[in-house]
Amino acid sequence: MSNRIAVLPGDGIGPEITKEAVVLLEEIARLFERNIDIRYGKIGGIAIDEEGTPLPEATLQLCRDSDAILLGAVGGPKWDKQPAHLRPETGLLALRKSLQLYANLRPVSVFSSLADASPLKRELLRDVDMVIVRELTGGLYFGTPKERREGEQGLEVVDTLYYTEAEMERILRLGFEMARHRRRHLTSVDKANVLESSRVWRETAERLAGEYPDVTLTHMLVDNAAMQLIKNPSQFDVIVTENMFGDILSDEAAMITGSIGMLPSASLSESGPGLYEPIHGSAPDIAGQNRANPLATFLSVAMMLRQSFQWTREADVIERAIETVLAEGWRTRDLSKPGESCLTTAEMGAKVREALVQYV
Ligand code: NAI
Numbered sequence: 001m002s003n004r005i006a007v008l009p010g011d012g013i014g015p016e017i018t019k020e021a022v023v024l025l026e027e028i029a030r031l032f033e034r035n036i037d038i039r040y041g042k043i044g045g046i047a048i049d050e051e052g053t054p055l056p057e058a059t060l061q062l063c064r065d066s067d068a069i070l071l072g073a074v075g076g077p078k079w080d081k082q083p084a085h086l087r088p089e090t091g092l093l094a095l096r097k098s099l100q101l102y103a104n105l106r107p108v109s110v111f112s113s114l115a116d117a118s119p120l121k122r123e124l125l126r127d128v129d130m131v132i133v134r135e136l137t138g139g140l141y142f143g144t145p146k147e148r149r150e151g152e153q154g155l156e157v158v159d160t161l162y163y164t165e166a167e168m169e170r171i172l173r174l175g176f177e178m179a180r181h182r183r184r185h186l187t188s189v190d191k192a193n194v195l196e197s198s199r200v201w202r203e204t205a206e207r208l209a210g211e212y213p214d215v216t217l218t219h220m221l222v223d224n225a226a227m228q229l230i231k232n233p234s235q236f237d238v239i240v241t242e243n244m245f246g247d248i249l250s251d252e253a254a255m256i257t258g259s260i261g262m263l264p265s266a267s268l269s270e271s272g273p274g275l276y277e278p279i280h281g282s283a284p285d286i287a288g289q290n291r292a293n294p295l296a297t298f299l300s301v302a303m304m305l306r307q308s309f310q311w312t313r314e315a316d317v318i319e320r321a322i323e324t325v326l327a328e329g330w331r332t333r334d335l336s337k338p339g340e341s342c343l344t345t346a347e348m349g350a351k352v353r354e355a356l357v358q359y360v
């Protein structure tokens with residue numbers, strides 16, 4: 001059976017980092033004798049320039065026909081002033097929506113050799129290993145009405161926090177499942193002291209907890225969660241939360257590691273392909289210079305192999321190779337101190353590939 005992977009390099013550093021990720025994937029496939037079928041699609045600014053739309057129909061179809069999608073990044077100053085339908089980000093949003101990618105997963109762990117890059121004290125970082133599971137297609141960002149209008153007191157504005165119980169159950173269940181396969185601790189984050197939606201969220205979590213007796217469920221109010229992430233980040237295993245809380249908390253948690261070039265993500269649907277991408281953007285300031293850090297994209301590949309293909313060993317090998325290369329002191333520019341020598345994107349790719357072999 002052929003495992004089809006759609007690769008969407010996108011803009012800025014996207015093509016440089018996905019190129020290295022594809023070579024890494026091919027090396028893994030060779031070492032483990034796996035069949036993979038890689039096909040390329042256009043998204044974002046390059047698709048606007050060449051096809052007149054940020055998400056061409058052919059790209060969407062390619063993604064639908066694939067088992068998993070690897071994306072670089074989209075966007076850049078060139079397209080910033082365009083109307084919404086001609087902006088790169090619109091392509092990514094449309095892709096998430098079309099494929100019903102309702103769950104965004106962001107693992108946060110600290111490579112001990114990079115602990116100095118974190119704004120937090122070293123002793124707080126020990127044992128930090130969490131995943132944030134964020135609902136991605138509902139809540140305040142999508143609810144209607146969403147409008148400005150003239151009221152009796154002048155301008156009024158309304159956003160709507162709308163969820164169905166089924167949408168809540170779907171994401172909470174994923175949280176329980178993830179926790180079950182990790183350290184069996186699920187923290188459900190809400191604002192149940194104020195919001196009706198959060199009360200139903202909490203009731204739903206309680207109900208599901210009966211099906212997962214092996215998982216310890218803790219409820220935490222979102223304001224406290226924001227504080228606890230900084231105060232004691234190692235207490236968390238899996239955090240599950242709704243769209244807006246997850247947006248804010250996942251960026252906060254990402255900063256615990258201190259390096260945007262290191263963090264992967266996955267966006268999953270119920271049955272279609274998952275989308276895997278680094279959390280950083282297209283970094284136009286360093287694009288084309290062969291100095292971007294490809295490790296977030298490599299870690300996204302590891303997530304893809306584990307999540308979409310259940311190739312656990314292959315994923316482990318990639319992660320261990322990265323850990324080894326970092327422990328040996330190899331750095332790309334973003335991770336190194338001023339004046340220190342460092343590796344190019346391509347050299348980092350080669351180092352990680354060389355390090356794979358010892359773990360196969
Ligand atoms: P950014 O993440 O692209 O860059 C922020 C800073 O981090 C820059 O100084 C950049 O050089 C550095 N950086 C990012 N990734 C790096 C890597 N792998 N290696 C080394 N350094 C790295 O965020 P920014 O500057 O706010 O946005 C730039 C463009 O990217 C915008 O057009 C934005 O809309 C887009 N963007 C796209 C995203 C996506 O495709 N998922 C996510 C975030 C932003």
Ligand code: MG
Nearest residue numbers: 247248250251
């Ligand atoms: Mg955000």
